[in-house]
Amino acid sequence: MTADSLRQYLQLLETRGDLHRISEPVSWNLEASAVTMLANTEDAGIPLFESVDGARLVGDPYRGRQRRPWDRIALGLGLPPDLSAEEYYEAVIERLNDPREPTTVPTADAPCKDVVATGDEVDLLEFPWPYIHAGDGGRYSNLHTLVAPDPDSEWVDWSYHRSMIHDGETASVLLLAGEQTPNLYYYKYEQRDEPMPVAIAVGAEPAVQATSVMWIPTGRDEAEYAGGLKGEPIELVECETNDLRVPATAELVVEGEIVPNERRDEGPFGDYFGYVHGPRRSMPLLRITGITHQRDPIIPFCVEGTGVGYSENSTSSMEVGCVGPDATLGLRTAGFDVERCAPWKSTPRTVYTIATPTDDDGALHELANFIFTTWGMLHVDFFIFVDADVDPLDQRQVLEALALHADPDEDFHQFGVETMPKVPLNIYQTPTEKGDVQTGTSKAKTAKAYIDATSDEDGAGDGDGGDIEFEYRAQQILESAGVDPEKLPFVDPGVSER
Amino acid sequence: MTTLDDHLETLRGTDDLVSIDERVHWDGMAASIATEAARHNCPAVLFENTPGEVRFASGVFGGPDQFASLDRRPWRRIAQSLEFGPDCSYEAVIERLSRSRASTAALEADGEPAATALADTDLYGLGLPTADDGSPLVELGIAIATRDGDTSWAPIRGIERRSTRLRLAVPSAFADWCGERTDASVALGVGAAPLVAAFQGWTQDRTVPDVPGLATGIADVPLGTVDSRVVPSEANVLIDGRLTADGTGDDPSDRTAAWELSCETTTVDVSVDRVATREDPVVAFAPFEGPLTDDLHLASLVEAAQLFRRVNGYWGVSPVEWIRLPVEARLGLCIVSSEILYAGFEWQLANTLFSFSDLFDKVLVLDENADPANLARSIDDMWVKAHPGNDWIFSEPNAPSAATPTYRRNGETGSRLYINATWDPHWDEEYIAPQVTFETSFSDSVKDALEERWEALGLDDLIGPKRDD
Numbered sequence: 017m018t019a020d021s022l023r024q025y026l027q028l029l030e031t032r033g034d035l036h037r038i039s040e041p042v043s044w045n046l047e048a049s050a051v052t053m054l055a056n057t058e059d060a061g062i063p064l065f066e067s068v069d070g071a072r073l074v075g076d077p078y079r080g081r082q083r084r085p086w087d088r089i090a091l092g093l094g095l096p097p098d099l100s101a102e103e104y105y106e107a108v109i110e111r112l113n114d115p116r117e118p119t120t121v122p123t124a125d126a127p128c129k130d131v132v133a134t135g136d137e138v139d140l141l142e143f144p145w146p147y148i149h150a151g152d153g154g155r156y157s158n159l160h161t162l163v164a165p166d167p168d169s170e171w172v173d174w175s176y177h178r179s180m181i182h183d184g185e186t187a188s189v190l191l192l193a194g195e196q197t198p199n200l201y202y203y204k205y206e207q208r209d210e211p212m213p214v215a216i217a218v219g220a221e222p223a224v225q226a227t228s229v230m231w232i233p234t235g236r237d238e239a240e241y242a243g244g245l246k247g248e249p250i251e252l253v254e255c256e257t258n259d260l261r262v263p264a265t266a267e268l269v270v271e272g273e274i275v276p277n278e279r280r281d282e283g284p285f286g287d288y289f290g291y292v293h294g295p296r297r298s299m300p301l302l303r304i305t306g307i308t309h310q311r312d313p314i315i316p317f318c319v320e321g322t323g324v325g326y327s328e329n330s331t332s333s334m335e336v337g338c339v340g341p342d343a344t345l346g347l348r349t350a351g352f353d354v355e356r357c358a359p360w361k362s363t364p365r366t367v368y369t370i371a372t373p374t375d376d377d378g379a380l381h382e383l384a385n386f387i388f389t390t391w392g393m394l395h396v397d398f399f400i401f402v403d404a405d406v407d408p409l410d411q412r413q414v415l416e417a418l419a420l421h422a423d424p425d426e427d428f429h430q431f432g433v434e435t436m437p438k439v440p441l442n443i444y445q446t447p448t449e450k451g452d453v454q455t456g457t458s459k460a461k462t463a464k465a466y467i468d469a470t471s472d473e474d475g476a477g478d479g480d481g482g483d484i485e486f487e488y489r490a491q492q493i494l495e496s497a498g499v500d501p502e503k504l505p506f507v508d509p510g511v512s513e514r
Numbered sequence: 515m516t517t518l519d520d521h522l523e524t525l526r527g528t529d530d531l532v533s534i535d536e537r538v539h540w541d542g543m544a545a546s547i548a549t550e551a552a553r554h555n556c557p558a559v560l561f562e563n564t565p566g567e568v569r570f571a572s573g574v575f576g577g578p579d580q581f582a583s584l585d586r587r588p589w590r591r592i593a594q595s596l597e598f599g600p601d602c603s604y605e606a607v608i609e610r611l612s613r614s615r616a617s618t619a620a621l622e623a624d625g626e627p628a629a630t631a632l633a634d635t636d637l638y639g640l641g642l643p644t645a646d647d648g649s650p651l652v653e654l655g656i657a658i659a660t661r662d663g664d665t666s667w668a669p670i671r672g673i674e675r676r677s678t679r680l681r682l683a684v685p686s687a688f689a690d691w692c693g694e695r696t697d698a699s700v701a702l703g704v705g706a707a708p709l710v711a712a713f714q715g716w717t718q719d720r721t722v723p724d725v726p727g728l729a730t731g732i733a734d735v736p737l738g739t740v741d742s743r744v745v746p747s748e749a750n751v752l753i754d755g756r757l758t759a760d761g762t763g764d765d766p767s768d769r770t771a772a773w774e775l776s777c778e779t780t781t782v783d784v785s786v787d788r789v790a791t792r793e794d795p796v797v798a799f800a801p802f803e804g805p806l807t808d809d810l811h812l813a814s815l816v817e818a819a820q821l822f823r824r825v826n827g828y829w830g831v832s833p834v835e836w837i838r839l840p841v842e843a844r845l846g847l848c849i850v851s852s853e854i855l856y857a858g859f860e861w862q863l864a865n866t867l868f869s870f871s872d873l874f875d876k877v878l879v880l881d882e883n884a885d886p887a888n889l890a891r892s893i894d895d896m897w898v899k900a901h902p903g904n905d906w907i908f909s910e911p912n913a914p915s916a917a918t919p920t921y922r923r924n925g926e927t928g929s930r931l932y933i934n935a936t937w938d939p940h941w942d943e944e945y946i947a948p949q950v951t952f953e954t955s956f957s958d959s960v961k962d963a964l965e966e967r968w969e970a971l972g973l974d975d976l977i978g979p980k981r982d983d
Binding site: 036037038040042046047049050051053054055057058060061063082083148149150151286287289290291292293294320321322324325326360361362363366367397398410411412413415416418419420421423424425426428430433434442443444445446447462463464465471472483486487489490491493494496497498499503504505 | 532533534535536538542543546547549550551554555556557559579581582583584805806840842843844845846847874875876888890891893894897898899900901902903904905906908909911918919920921922928929930931941944945947948949950952954955956957960961963964967970971972973975976977978
């Protein structure tokens with residue numbers, strides 16, 4: 017079954033023995049994140065903190081297992097639990113190809129309206145926003161859906177820009193120009209000196225959270241894609257203090273406006289690539305106008321920086337389980353011959369691998385150019401192209417392709433050295449190079465690169481192109497001998513082709 | 515003692531060996547199983563039910579892909595076979611191998627080989643594992659010959675050709691050392707020490723014919739003699755005969771073992787007079803050219819140890835912490851962790867490594883505190899610490915081609931690449947981003963409180979015992 021809400025998803029996790037309830041009081045001040053970091057590192061279950069200053073926290077609820085980062089997202093979307101990565105990608109793509117229009121429910125039927133606070137009643141500090149790493153600039157909401165409208169059309173963008181809490185009524189929002197919602201703010205609302213109405217849906221249902229991290233084309237209704245992922249319409253409800261609609265089963269909704277030409281401190285923060293980047297910078301100010309929530313709300317958070325190396329967190333697993341299939345679909349839709357596009361598993365966002373049947377130099381350049389100028393513009397520094405029979409999620413296969421097939425003379429292509437934009441959330445630029453500019457991107461430009469690690473000769477892969485019947489029989493014999501069948505892919509030559 | 519039989523028992527005792535009891539009789543089937551086992555990070559495999567005299571074992575010197583899990587140690591099986599201990603760190607393995615010298619003590623080779631001659635068994639009777647084309651494979655063994663009373667051992671790759679002849683690829687330098695014809699033996703089913711020593715003796719920057727001395731310098735290797743040749747006395751199979759190195763034979767197969775990338779090879783024939791085996795013999799073999807094979811692991815450690823010795827013995831100081839040629843990259847990438855002595859040292863270091871090894875044309879330079887057992891973080895740093903424009907440094911396109919990559923195999927010159935993923939020594943300390951770790955992310959008071967409340971929070975169930983338990 018597809019989960020209708022975060023709490024239903026957590027129940028599914030519990031049924032599977034994947035949820036760990038902690039009823040003892042736990043502090044939002046580093047303690048909850050310390051437990052979560054250990055759970056992430058040890059590939060353990062998902063911790064639900066049931067007593068945190070009158071509310072509940074759940075640490076990295078979408079973190080997948082290290083061997084199968086997509087598996088808990090699959091659970092939330094009601095997909096079979098034993099799908100291979102390839103099957104999972106195709107299943108998600110199939111759902112994204114079948115969007116469903118959302119429905120609007122009355123306020124009385126919306127769980128997120130159990131408690132409503134507006135005007136003077138608003139107090140962000142009623143809730144236990146976690147302080148995640150010692151050295152962070154403040155407490156954060158960082159696993160949510162930011163809902164923001166285009167002032168010139170009906171389009172509403174969903175995204176997940178993190179927010180640093182400042183006091184009971186304000187927060188700063190990390191908006192980096194180049195992405196959709198930040199562009200709406202910087203180049204429409206702020207230029208017109210208008211506030212941007214927003215809502216932050218905290219603890220939305222899994223299909224909504226998954227859609228928030230995807231790059232849905234401008235003008236397309238993100239709620240429809242979430243409905244596609246869910247397999248049924250998403251229920252939305254109107255906000256109390258603006259005209260936006262938000263997922264009705266969200267745990268908590270923060271309504272407000274991001275005001276023009278006002279900034280507040282944001283960061284530093286232990287970020288997705290495993291380092292604490294600095295320095296503190298100025299980001300747009302969110303002023304809160306209303307808060308609605310379910311009773312006893314559950315606030316999810318992500319311990320960023322732990323989804324690197326061998327461990328997973330919500331960000332890294334959603335990168336594999338949501339962004340990868342979405343990017344694959346996007347590239348196919350744009351006419352590129354792509355088998356699969358997947359992130360480098362141990363460091364989300366910076367590197368993507370694309371398995372493709374083409375090794376035509378022009379086609380690869382065009383593909384890289386397309387990505388670097390669209391969704392890969394800010395965060396992604398590298399693309400690696402590999403043969404179609406290389407599994408882009410298998411780091412060994414990709415590293416081998418890079419080592420054996422990528423000729424330093426011909427196959428490393430640097431795009432626009434010192435001419436390309438970059439987010440300041442990196443550690444290879446100095447604070448001066450990053451600067452503190454109005455629109456968030458680094459002051460100094462950078463370069464990006466793609467690597468052609470496709471082979472120039474037939475059958476020159478990593479040896480994975482052998483006789484499939486022999487391989488299948490060999491794996492059967494190994495299983496009979498006692499090898500853990502989870503180690504073996506068992507591509508049945510009778511029912512599947514590679 | 516470091517015999518193959520002991521090693522198999524150790525692997526079995528640590529649940530790192532599975533036995534296949536069903537008959538594996540098709541040509542290439544055992545090799546397919548070995549390939550699949552290596553590719554999918556399975557335990558070593560012992561084939562119990564074979565068509566001939568010997569049983570086969572694969573993956574005994576192999577190991578898993580380290581990307582799959584932090585607790586995996588690809589070098590562990592070799593370290594165990596060398597009796598370095600199951601928990602021997604990577605640095606310790608490399609450091610010990612880099613120090614190996616031919617033992618100065620006189621070799622004690624007065625024992626009798628354990629293998630005894632089989633009266634009516636020719637090579638076919640051994641029933642060695644076969645390639646797809648049915649050729650019986652002669653691998654993960656050593657060729658043994660003498661010159662002027664000194665014995666040497668060399669790595670081999672070959673096949674049986676008829677019932678009394680072997681065709682082997684051996685290092686050209688070894689064939690030259692042997693002369694055109696000489697009495698020789700081939701030992702199969704040996705531990706890691708003779709193989710490592712043979713690689714060190716004949717495939718590296720300097721030739722050391724005293725390979726038995728190297729082997730006994732690495733580990734306790736019992737020695738015996740056949741005629742006047744010093745042999746590893748616990749070898750499971752000893753094949754004696756006459757080696758002919760006239761350079762006229764075709765290559766024994768279309769495959770290449772990893773050690774062949776480091777040296778020139780030639781083809782020799784061995785006409786066989788005698789085949790001896792131990793009781794219930796077992797031989798190791800590797801499906802060359804698949805991922806994660808035994809020969810890759812052996813060559814990786816030997817090459818890394820050589821480079822470690824050379825770069826740390828060159829400048830009067832020893833700045834390099836460790837060097838890895840990850841088997842995951844099939845020796846096509848060299849990772850080095852080093853103190854950066856001064857601005858530009860990373861350039862000097864990378865290019866020194868290019869000078870000392872022909873295997874790779876890509877070097878990744880990491881800071882001195884990088885963990886050699888954490889391959890994922892090492893490669894992550896390549897992506898996130900190195901500036902994509904300024905820190906990926908390409909040489910001018912006149913460098914010799916490397917041996918491992920699939921491109922420029924016609925010897926055409928080209929560029930080399932090193933990636934500098936170290937902190938810029940010009941940077942102020944405050945510019946350097948701290949890693950997100952449990953140790954750095956939480957104050958002592960938070961960590962102490964967690965320790966105290968471990969049971970109350972049920973963390974035994976969630977995470978396991980406390981770290982200090």
